[in-house]
Amino acid sequence: MLERGEGSEYGTRRARPSEGRNRSKARDWPAARSVDYHEPGLDPPWVPLRDEELLRYRVRDLAVRIEGSELEPRVARLYTELEARGLRLRPPCYLGDEWFSPDGVPAIAIPFYLAHGRLKQLELHQMMEVEGGTPEWCAQLLRHECGHAFDHAYRFSSRRKWRAIFGSPDVDYEPETYRPRPYSKGFVRHLPNWYAQAHPDEDFAETFAVWLASPAEEWRERYRAWKALEKLEYVDELMREASKKPPLVRGGRRRADASKMRSTLARYYAARRKLWAQDQPGFYDADLRRIFAEAPAGHGTAAAFMRRKREAIVGVVVRWTGQRKYVVDDLARKLVERCAQLSLHAPTDEVALALDVGAYLASLVTNHLHTGRFKRSV
Ligand SMILES: [Zn+2]
Numbered sequence: 001m002l003e004r005g006e007g008s009e010y011g012t013r014r015a016r017p018s019e020g021r022n023r024s025k026a027r028d029w030p031a032a033r034s035v036d037y038h039e040p041g042l043d044p045p046w047v048p049l050r051d052e053e054l055l056r057y058r059v060r061d062l063a064v065r066i067e068g069s070e071l072e073p074r075v076a077r078l079y080t081e082l083e084a085r086g087l088r089l090r091p092p093c094y095l096g097d098e099w100f101s102p103d104g105v106p107a108i109a110i111p112f113y114l115a116h117g118r119l120k121q122l123e124l125h126q127m128m129e130v131e132g133g134t135p136e137w138c139a140q141l142l143r144h145e146c147g148h149a150f151d152h153a154y155r156f157s158s159r160r161k162w163r164a165i166f167g168s169p170d171v172d173y174e175p176e177t178y179r180p181r182p183y184s185k186g187f188v189r190h191l192p193n194w195y196a197q198a199h200p201d202e203d204f205a206e207t208f209a210v211w212l213a214s215p216a217e218e219w220r221e222r223y224r225a226w227k228a229l230e231k232l233e234y235v236d237e238l239m240r241e242a243s244k245k246p247p248l249v250r251g252g253r254r255r256a257d258a259s260k261m262r263s264t265l266a267r268y269y270a271a272r273r274k275l276w277a278q279d280q281p282g283f284y285d286a287d288l289r290r291i292f293a294e295a296p297a298g299h300g301t302a303a304a305f306m307r308r309k310r311e312a313i314v315g316v317v318v319r320w321t322g323q324r325k326y327v328v329d330d331l332a333r334k335l336v337e338r339c340a341q342l343s344l345h346a347p348t349d350e351v352a353l354a355l356d357v358g359a360y361l362a363s364l365v366t367n368h369l370h371t372g373r374f375k376r377s378v
């Protein structure tokens with residue numbers, strides 16, 4: 001969901017708005033290659049492959065496209081929403097390596113794995129969740145990216161009033177490590193994790209998304225007496241203006257275009273999973289020794305307990321922290337491993353132990369979200 005500047009093929013995770021403005025002309029989708037398996041009823045040759053085989057494929061060789069996929073009606077729905085609000089600009093969508101709007105370009109990148117059920121399945125196996133995989137989730141993300149695209153098209157964020165309302169877009173762009181205030185009424189709520197608080201650009205995109213998703217009387221009612229209402233009214237004012245005039249920027253280079261990505265799926269996933277580097281051995285030892293027992297207590301080993309409860313504990317932590325499931329699960333796996341290395345044991349009270357481990361994991365995740373040790377990737 002980031003706006004993104006130049007990065008590796010599968011993407012850097014942060015961008016600074018000042019990076020990588022570019023001016024070249026882009027094509028509009030559908031820009032699909034004519035591959036015969038796009039004929040109705042024909043599956044791509046990689047569909048029956050096992051994961052290990054599929055991972056050897058280069059992304060561009062998958063030859064997936066929006067047209068004919070389940071994304072096509074979802075993009076069409078976005079365009080219908082824009083039309084209903086009187087807007088004429090239809091930001092072109094293309095398949096990229098993740099959700100983003102290229103910096104300075106009025107376009108929307110949708111992750112390529114959403115263009116085919118088999119790739120969504122692989123994504124689920126690799127990352128444990130599929131961001132934007134359901135119609136409603138996809139619609140939310142499309143509206144959010146569309147907000148960035150409109151800002152890029154009309155350069156609204158360069159205006160003094162925009163900056164007075166949302167803040168300077170030139171502040172450091174670190175949406176993975178922002179420190180949200182859950183009760184703030186200064187921000188709309190659309191994507192999870194109070195994402196509007198991540199950066200002024202995200203605040204604008206989220207406000208736009210709320211504006212687009214519901215009629216004015218609805219958001220005026222929902223945000224009555226909220227400071228965020230001022231932002232919604234300003235977006236309303238800007239979009240009235242946009243409905244009457246052509247965009248200042250029309251094209252630009254489409255970064256991380258899936259049809260050009262030479263990396264294999266294996267490399268792509270390896271890069272995405274390597275999101276947090278901190279991994280000093282012994283980092284968790286003192287805490288684990290406090291939670292578990294050093295001597296056998298008749299309830300088996302700590303590692304066995306963790307293996308048994310991992311799924312349930314991870315589920316609860318994900319639910320309340322909003323952190324990525326694979327990230328929490330990776331951390332839980334590390335703790336299991338460390339428990340085994342330290343030969344720790346489970347104390348008697350299993351309920352208290354599960355609570356302890358859950359609270360510990362949640363505190364690690366939340367603390368890391370704030371300190372940046374434990375990157376959130378959205
Ligand atoms: Zn965003």
